[in-house]
Amino acid sequence: MSLRPLIIDTDPGGDDAQAIMLLAASGMFNIRAICAVHGNVGLEYTRRNALYLKETAGLTCPVCQGASEALIARQPRAAYAHGNNGLSGLEFEVNEDKISRKHPWDVIYDEALHWGGELEIFAIGPLTNIAITLLRHPDLPNYIKQFTIMGGAATKGNSGAYGEFNIAQDPHALKICLSAGFKKFVMVDLDSCRTAFLTDEEAEYLDNLPMSNPWKPLYDKFAMAQRERRLLMTEEQRQKMGFPKGRGGCDAASAFVLAHPESAVLEDYFCLCETRSTLNFGQTIFDWRGRFREKPNVTLARSIDRDAYAAWYLEMLHSYDGGIES
Amino acid sequence: MSYRIPIIFDTDIGVDDAFALLLAAGNPSIDILGITTVFGNNSVDNCTENALRVCELLDLDVPVAKGARKSLFGEEKDYTLHKNNFVHGEDGLGGKRYMLKDPRKKVEDCDAVDLIARLVRRSDEKVVLVPVGPLTNIAMFLLTYPELKSQIDGIALMGGAAYGGNYLPLAEANIANDPEAAKIVFQSGLKIVMCGLDATEKAMLSKDDREMLRVVGGSIGTFYYDMVKDYVTVSERFDPNRLGPCLHDSVPVAWLINPDIVKTEPCHVEVDIVGQYSKACTVTDVLCRDNKPNAMVAFDLNREEFIKLHLDALKWLNRNQ
Numbered sequence: 079m080s081l082r083p084l085i086i087d088t089d090p091g092g093d094d095a096q097a098i099m100l101l102a103a104s105g106m107f108n109i110r111a112i113c114a115v116h117g118n119v120g121l122e123y124t125r126r127n128a129l130y131l132k133e134t135a136g137l138t139c140p141v142c143q144g145a146s147e148a149l150i151a152r153q154p155r156a157a158y159a160h161g162n163n164g165l166s167g168l169e170f171e172v173n174e175d176k177i178s179r180k181h182p183w184d185v186i187y188d189e190a191l192h193w194g195g196e197l198e199i200f201a202i203g204p205l206t207n208i209a210i211t212l213l214r215h216p217d218l219p220n221y222i223k224q225f226t227i228m229g230g231a232a233t234k235g236n237s238g239a240y241g242e243f244n245i246a247q248d249p250h251a252l253k254i255c256l257s258a259g260f261k262k263f264v265m266v267d268l269d270s271c272r273t274a275f276l277t278d279e280e281a282e283y284l285d286n287l288p289m290s291n292p293w294k295p296l297y298d299k300f301a302m303a304q305r306e307r308r309l310l311m312t313e314e315q316r317q318k319m320g321f322p323k324g325r326g327g328c329d330a331a332s333a334f335v336l337a338h339p340e341s342a343v344l345e346d347y348f349c350l351c352e353t354r355s356t357l358n359f360g361q362t363i364f365d366w367r368g369r370f371r372e373k374p375n376v377t378l379a380r381s382i383d384r385d386a387y388a389a390w391y392l393e394m395l396h397s398y399d400g401g402i403e404s
Numbered sequence: 405m406s407y408r409i410p411i412i413f414d415t416d417i418g419v420d421d422a423f424a425l426l427l428a429a430g431n432p433s434i435d436i437l438g439i440t441t442v443f444g445n446n447s448v449d450n451c452t453e454n455a456l457r458v459c460e461l462l463d464l465d466v467p468v469a470k471g472a473r474k475s476l477f478g479e480e481k482d483y484t485l486h487k488n489n490f491v492h493g494e495d496g497l498g499g500k501r502y503m504l505k506d507p508r509k510k511v512e513d514c515d516a517v518d519l520i521a522r523l524v525r526r527s528d529e530k531v532v533l534v535p536v537g538p539l540t541n542i543a544m545f546l547l548t549y550p551e552l553k554s555q556i557d558g559i560a561l562m563g564g565a566a567y568g569g570n571y572l573p574l575a576e577a578n579i580a581n582d583p584e585a586a587k588i589v590f591q592s593g594l595k596i597v598m599c600g601l602d603a604t605e606k607a608m609l610s611k612d613d614r615e616m617l618r619v620v621g622g623s624i625g626t627f628y629y630d631m632v633k634d635y636v637t638v639s640e641r642f643d644p645n646r647l648g649p650c651l652h653d654s655v656p657v658a659w660l661i662n663p664d665i666v667k668t669e670p671c672h673v674e675v676d677i678v679g680q681y682s683k684a685c686t687v688t689d690v691l692c693r694d695n696k697p698n699a700m701v702a703f704d705l706n707r708e709e710f711i712k713l714h715l716d717a718l719k720w721l722n723r724n725q
Contacts, residue, residue: 358574
């Protein structure tokens with residue numbers, strides 16, 4: 079099977095890092111560029127992190143830097159969840175001169191034309207870069223086979239009562255994406271991401287794998303951060319938040335849906351994004367009952383096969399060079 | 405006699421409202437002090453007529469007063485054109501109002517807000533308000549009689565949804581009919597139990613349950629059986645996989661009778677009145693991130709026990725027949 083050409087747009091981010099490592103390991107994609115955007119932490123970190131991830135994953139594609147702020151409404155960051163540098167304080171050296179001088183909006187469009195309709199975009203941060211691309215090149219959707227995002231929430235949010243972080247960071251950007259006319263817009267929302275997780279037993283097993291591969295330091299930092307965050311909350315609070323009974327990772331879950339859509343329940347809906355209300359800012363609204371009489375504009379993941387996700391995660395982790403030390 | 409909870413039932417009566425009234429009237433632990441009507445499922449004139457006739461059927465002798473014709477900031481709707489007619493039938497009682505006797509009782513001279521004030525003043529105990537329609541009357545009562553707020557024990561209402569809606573994706577019909585009134589009520593500081601769609605959509609009346617209405621309910625049960633027929637059809641068109649139509653408005657009454665039947669959680673609820681798509685959303689923060697809880701929100705209910713309460717009420721009302 080030929081490799082699927084893919085642009086990754088990301089604000090790494092511990093779980094972004096897992097997603098990129100998983101996709102690189104899958105061998106299913108021809109990753110054409112990694113585009114950094116503001117989000118979990120500021121662009122000054124996400125571009126460095128993106129570069130480090132590219133090198134760690136052994137990719138040769140360019141890394142570009144895009145928007146440093148939301149289109150319109152600036153929001154606070156999520157350093158509390160990802161550590162000050164976005165990768166839970168992992169220390170590393172990269173040469174930032176290696177960051178491409180080309181902007182994501184031009185790279186994405188040029189790649190889209192080059193691949194003649196086969197290119198896919200996987201966006202797991204705020205959608206500012208994609209929205210700018212669409213504003214600058216409104217015909218982009220004609221050349222995109224599938225646009226997949228981690229974002230939105232059908233019920234509970236993690237940024238206010240209903241807002242999901244990526245979307246709440248730049249709801250206007252999602253609005254632009256929703257009305258852009260993508261042929262296929264797959265939305266892996268918070269609710270569905272929370273159906274894919276590693277059980278405590280699986281996580282413990284992975285944490286203790288004697289690995290010597292480039293992923294390991296990243297993996298360990300992420301695992302440690304997850305364990306530490308877990309201690310900050312009672313099980314009751316976690317349950318109220320809607321957290322899974324184990325170790326989640328939204329971007330990793332959405333990467334799994336990108337690679338293996340057959341393992342997710344996908345349904346088409348008409349989706350809107352609220353940008354006027356303060357209380358509901360960035361809420362994704364799905365017209366479950368067809369009240370707006372509009373054609374569906376997203377394919378929403380409703381649930382993910384947890385066992386398949388866990389098995390894939392383990393397989394991908396094994397696949398890095400070095401593998402398990404015997 | 406054991407303690408009976410004094411309530412004022414505020415309603416845009418409607419098919420499920422009629423079930424709620426049956427449940428309240430037929431349960432010895434509830435003391436209905438009075439009924440106030442409001443626009444919503446139908447015009448307030450029709451709703452008032454319905455309330456009087458259902459009272460006659462249930463042999464319920466309590467004052468009935470007419471309330472708001474329209475929302476605080478909206479226009480009066482023309483219900484002859486309104487699509488809402490189709491959920492509860494053109495007469496608001498599933499097209500079966502003609503089967504009910506002319507009421508002996510007359511509507512009160514005063515309006516709903518003044519009746520609430522009068523009943524609250526007269527009551528020895530603090531009163532629970534049970535609104536199951538738009539919250540216009542309740543908001544007006546709170547605005548006009550602030551000194552009586554301390555005499556209100558709490559508000560057990562049907563309305564809103566933590567997640568989703570029915571009128572619009574994020575708006576439940578009662579709140580959508582008067583979002584500003586709902587905002588006033590939710591920020592009043594009174595104890596609120598919000599029975600929204602999260603729980604009320606589980607309050608389904610199955611086919612077997614409907615048969616039981618006739619079996620145990622005598623003439624009252626037979627009327628309810630007939631009244632709900634068209635409501636079933638609408639419900640099936642809405643969602644064919646559903647066990648039956650939802651008795652939304654009975655849920656706050658059931659909670660009053662037995663709080664174990666309705667599972668609630670303390671939440672912070674604020675009504676959105678500005679959103680482009682989220683207007684009338686009861687924004688429910690289960691974590692109470694930035695605010696203290698101001699409402700107990702219903703998320704689940706025990707359907708079997710819930711239905712049984714209705715059948716028990718029917719039996720009780722038929723005890724002398």
